[in-house]
Amino acid sequence: MTGVFRVALALLGLPAVASPLPEPAPGTVVVFAAASLGESFRELGRVYEQQHPGTTVQFSFAGSQQLALQMEQGAPADVFASADQHWMEYLKDKGLVEGETPVFVRNRLAVIVPRTNPARISRLEDLVRRGTKLVLAAEQVPVGKYSREVLRKLAASPNFPPDYDRRVLANVVSQEENVKSVVAKVQLGEADAGIVYRSDVTPAVSRYVTALEIPEAFNVMAEYPIAVLKSARHAEAARQFVDLVRGSEGQRVLQSHRFIPTTATEAASHP
């Protein structure tokens, strides 16, 4: 009988434990950021915490599309940093973001192959070879969309066959839901090649992969907008984090992680 009684007590205690949404500890800024921002934002989080003792920064890194869907469903975030305009616009349409959504950093794409280069890929043209195992992000993921744009640009150029993009896409063996999964498959040597951001070729990753440059003319300039959410619980702290990211120190950190900083004048003209 006592056993049953204990279970009943535990059940009665449930309402106190259950709350509509998880409450971050007071003085926590929750940042939802694109997967590619993982390393740089973690560093900026540490900087922020040093500058604002008593406040912690909590990150959630995933494909921008996944984060947008989560926020739409009520996930509590104070700041959203997206890898493309599309998912920021999506949140604007849903009324979760208002006002300024400035671009705070840019990025370029790169093709990576395992160091052992099992498919002997040395030039972009080699990607059309039948049987090449290419891994891309799914089309809804920003880098997936950018990758397909790059392939289209190459196909449209005179030095590449007009069906270049179609033939390369025929070699895709897996569509990942964030860029870091693409990196992992190439790192593990399972994929022959993958298209990721230049910033993903970190020193740690470089031990296992080689990067192939995509000429500027065919590359895309990925633009990362950032915004404080309308429903932000710690709006002031959130704004301070955004200021840090957009300020000179944030830009320096991003640049050190191989992102392309927005110019100082750009940052100043978007308050």
Next chain:
Amino acid sequence: MAGLLAGLLLVLLGLPIVSLVLRISPGLLIDRLSEPLVLEALRLSLVTSLAATAVVVGLGLPVAYLLAMREFPGKRVLEALIDLPMVLPPTVAGVALLTAFGRNGLAGHALSAVGITLPFTTLGVVVAQAFVAAPFFIGAARAGFTEVDRKYLDAAATLRASPVRAFLMVLGPLAAPAILAGAATGWARALGEFGATITFAGNMPGVTQTMPLAVYLALQSDLDAAIALSVLLLLFSLTILLTIRVGPSRLGALIARARRPPR
């Protein structure tokens, strides 16, 4: 008291399913069913989960028999090994499978030598599903064997039946319900497998994108599509599970009724 607790459990298990079904209209569901991507995912799920179950039953039945009937050195280690996939997070299982059977895995070169590639292939999906489903079947089958009253086996022995005959005529049939239930559980686990599949086999429509993967990918951009796919998978699984549980007895009753002379 028991009724209250049972009721609460029913709410916990039933409410999400009911809410899911209520979110979609039958018309929309039929529309989705005709989409090639959805049909591909359903077909892939069915084919791979059945293949994985066949593998698990074929390889697992002897193992369950050994575990139930014999003592041998290293038995405890084997038991722990068999339980391992059950406690491993599925994504970890996927990574483990990659390090073992991936191109650069321990057995990778051996596999490529005989022309077998697992990552990014449908066969890889079957392997991932079999890996996670195995402990469920083997556990149930073993329990089924253990629960058979020894006196029946002793009787078979006194009647000079060989072990094979004893299995086919006594042990097997008596343990059959448990074995069947184990196979159904293993099949359900294989059908719902996601983490190991997406990590080990990847995600490619028509090749490796099973229903759970399709739902997850749809979730990234279109919640309504994800709900529709989820309901389809739910109905699909429910139909087959009910058939397995209710089917044999209903069939038996139907046959019995058909045999009775007409009045």
